[in-house]
Amino acid sequence: MSATGVWVLRKTSIFSAFVFAAVLLLGTYWNQLNQALQQREQASLVRDLINTQVSSVERLLNFSLLSTELLAHEVRRSDGEPADFAARAAEILRDFPSVSSLQLAPAGINRQVFPYSGNEAALGLNVFEHGPTAVATAKARDDHRLTLNGPLDLIQGGSAVIGRNPVYLPDSESGAGEYFWGFVSAVIDIERLLSVTDLQTLARSGYQYALIRPASPGVAQRVVFEGGGPLNSANVQTLDVRVPNDRWVLRMSHGPSERGLILGYGHLLSVLAALIIAWLVHYVLREPYRLRALVTSRTEELHELAYHDYLTGLVNRRLLNEQLGQALREQTYSGGVVALLYLDLDDFKRINDSMGHEVGDQLLVEVANRLRGQVRANDIVARLGGDEFAVVLRNSGGRHDLLGLAEKVVAVLGRPVRLNGRDLVISTSMGITQAPHDGDSASQLLRNADLALYASKRRGKNCVEFFNIDMQREASQLMQLEEDLRHALSSRQLALAFQPIVNIEQDRVVAFEALVRWQHPEQGLLMPGHFIPAAEQSGLIIPLGFWVLRSVCQGLVARIEAQRDLVPVALNISPQQFRDKHFMTEVAAILRETGVPPDLLEFEITESTLMDNLDATIAILNALKGLGIRISIDDFGTGYSSLALLKQLPVDTLKIDRCFVKDIGENEEDRQIIQAVIAMSAQLDLDVIAEGVETVAQRDLLHAFGCRQVQGYFYGRPVIGAIPDTGRLLPHTADAIA
Incomplete structure (x- = not known):
């Protein structure tokens, strides 16, 4: 090779090496620049997301800890441990799904826990001497502050966080000041708490998180919950979670960013210099756009999670409040009418329990699609949570038009839905409120729509109800009535009335029916129709029913001891009491406590209650018959019993409802029904009692x-x-009323 050729080759090699180095440096520079941009934008997204999740965790914790405030109120109101702790605790737990149990700890020692089953080991625990929480517990007592401890390994098994609320009662001896009574505690299930946040959804989207309780004097660091894999240290974000008397930290990151592949191509640059340069130019030009598209996509995903329901894609409660507020502001200027429709699926829980949550979710998606199809493009359809939906109608028109649309929506939602090879039919209750007539703020309209929805359900479900001002008054009166009834149960304001059941061939009393009355200190004597609905809504119907049973048993025993004549006494069993999981246990306990002969008792259970969940009904009835109690089907003829079903039920008596007896002299259809019931009863060897007999005829x-x-x-x-x-x-008075 000549010297010139060597020089050219050397020059080419040097130039190639220079181009390689220049392109590699340029590519490396752009790659690092873009990586830094992506990391900054990703960090910003994670910061926004962690703020949202911290707010969610704080809100859920504070909501769950509200259960201790309610129970502490009961302790203060009772001047110590409430007599109806189990009933009140059960009522509270229904409203706080994250709370697994409630505890009363007078002087710091657990004396009562609900539910008892599974938590027996917690009874008798002295929280001041329990190592993991002794210091924090003493501090809560001294500071008069609610304290959150945990996560802890519970002595009854499992892991949870515990909110302890110190209760102070007035010092009756000194007449001034107060003394430390003890703690009201709520055990918050971590899994339930996590299940109602977006963290699990975010973990499936590539995010990692860890909620940590940092180490403190005498207490080691503990992870409350975590998910999504190990945190990516390149973009981890940290934010404190404000919890009562403690400090938690939420750490969150996203998976590693896409990295450039420039260095891999550098090894081929000396062979394919031109191609590599062209590719690098293309890469450098397109990379910022790709990164911006990626950031835009992730931002849209975050916005979707923050403002829309993940299951149905509808607006969520947060965005509904904003958009409803905006619609109201626009209405102020335009003068139109904004309507809010508040919907709730009737008995949706039964579908979830019987067919599973997956079928329930599919049903909710179908409901959302049908709602979208019934409104205009500028109207708002939202899912507020569970089976609750809302529709905001701009320029909704008059009340007549609105009622027509509402009834159409109810009818559309009532069409069968084909899921898992079955046709599901659901009904919908709806409450409607309008602005500006019913309110001028989003919160006021939502509250009034909720009252209207409640009124719709009281009418029998599958109804539409408009809000009116009387609903607020009724809600307040109902709350006061529930409070008075709770007091009446413990202050001997209730009494029993007895009506004879007569054998008309012998004109002889063969039994009595026990009926409850309330001697209200202000309103006088109240009939059951005035307070039983409030008792059923509040759950007080269960302790009320057991009070009636205990009182009847005590009255029968008193007659036995006085050696007076005896006939059986019938008493009504409410649907809630019949389905209560402690029903049989409580009945057996009252029989043992009073010593009453069971054959002197007859339980009257409505026909519709018995036909609901027939297998469970038969099991309960057989258990009652095993105790020796007679069973009567009350209000027979108003439900849907058939001869085949009746043959399966171990009952003794059918009571023909008064609605058939009332017009027996004029209504041929009523006479035929009564004759059919009597003939059917004779075939099944059942006794028959006709209610509401008022005349000789x-x-x-x-x-x-x-x-x-x-x-x-x-x-x-x-x-x-x-x-x-x-x-x-x-x-x-036969002559007077014949």
Whole structure:
């Protein structure tokens, strides 16, 4: 090779090496610049996201800890441990799904826990001497502050965080100041707490998180929960979580960013210099745009998570408040009417429990799609959580048009939905409120719509109800009535009235029905129709029903001890009481406590209650029959029993509802129904009692049809007091009312 050739080759090599180095340096520079940009933007996204999640965790914790405030109020109101702790705790737990149990710890020693099952080991624990929480517990007592401890390994098993709320009661001895009574504690299940945040959804999207309780004097660092894998140290963000009397830290990051591949191509630069340069130019030119598109996509995902329901894609509660507020501001200038429709699927929980949450989710998606199809493009459809939906209608028109649309929506949602090879039919209750007539703020409209929805459900579900000002008054009165009834249960304001059940062939009393009355200190004597609905709504119907059972048993035992005549006493069992998981245990306990012969008791259970979940019903009825208690189907004929179903039920008596007896003399259809029931009862060897008998004509017709036992004003009104004597029949006023 000539010297010139060597020089050219050397020059080319040097130039190639220079180009390689220049392109490699340029590519490295752009790559590092873009990586830094991506990391900064990713860090900004993570910061926004961690702020949202911290707010969610704080809100969920504070909401869960509100349960201790409610229970502490009960302790202060009772001047110590409330007598109905279990009932009140059960009521509170229904409203706080993250709380797994509630505890009362007078002087720091756990004396009561609900639910008891599974938490027996927690009883008797002295929280001042329990190592992991002793220091924090003492500090909570001294500082008069609610304290959150945890996560802790519970002595009854499992892991949870515990909120302890110190309770101070007035010092009755000194007449001034107060003394430390003890703690009201709520055990918050970590898994339940996590399940209602977006953290698990974010973990599936590539985010990592760890909620940590930092180390403190005498307490080691502890992870509350974590997910998504190890934190990426390149973009980890940290934010404190404000918890009562403690400090938690939420750390969050996203998976490693995409990295350039420039160095891999550098090894080929000496062979394919031109191609590599062209590729590098293309790469450098397109990379910023790709990164911006990636950031835009991630930002849209974050916005979707923050403002839309993940399941249905509808607006969530947060965005609904903002958009409803905006619609109200626009309405102020335009003068139009904004309507808010608040919807709730009736008995949706039953579908979830019987067919699973996956089917329930599919049903919610179908409901969302049907709602979208019934409104205009500029209207707002939102899912507020669970089976609750809302629709905001701009320029909704008059009340008549709005009612027509609402009824159309209810009808569309009521069409069958084909899921898992079955046609599911759901009904919908709806409450409607309008601005500016019913309110001028989003919060006020939502509150009033909720009241209207509640009124719709009280009408029997699958109804539409407009808000009116009386609903606020009724809600306040109902709350006061519930509070008065709770007080009445513990202050002997309730009494029993007894109405005779008569054998019309012998004019002889063969049984009594026990009915409850309330001697209200301000409103006077209240009939059941005035307070039973409030008792059912608040859950007080369960302790009320057991009070009636215990009182009847005590009255029967008193007559036995006095050697007075005896006939069975029938009492009504409410649907909630019948389905209560402690029903059989409580009945057996009352029988043992009073020593009453079970064959003197007859439980009247409505037909619709017995037909709901037939297998469970038969099991409960067999258990009652095993105790020796008679069973009566109350209000028979108003439900949907068939002869085949009745044959499966171990019942003794059918009570024909008064609605069939009332017009027996004029209504041929009622007469046919009564005759059919009596004939069917004879075939099944069941007793029959006709209710609401008030005239001679009614009695005589029933006797002619073969009915032997009746109950009604013709033979006697309910009499308040002890169980009456049966030696003689109270004279009826046949001539006066015939």
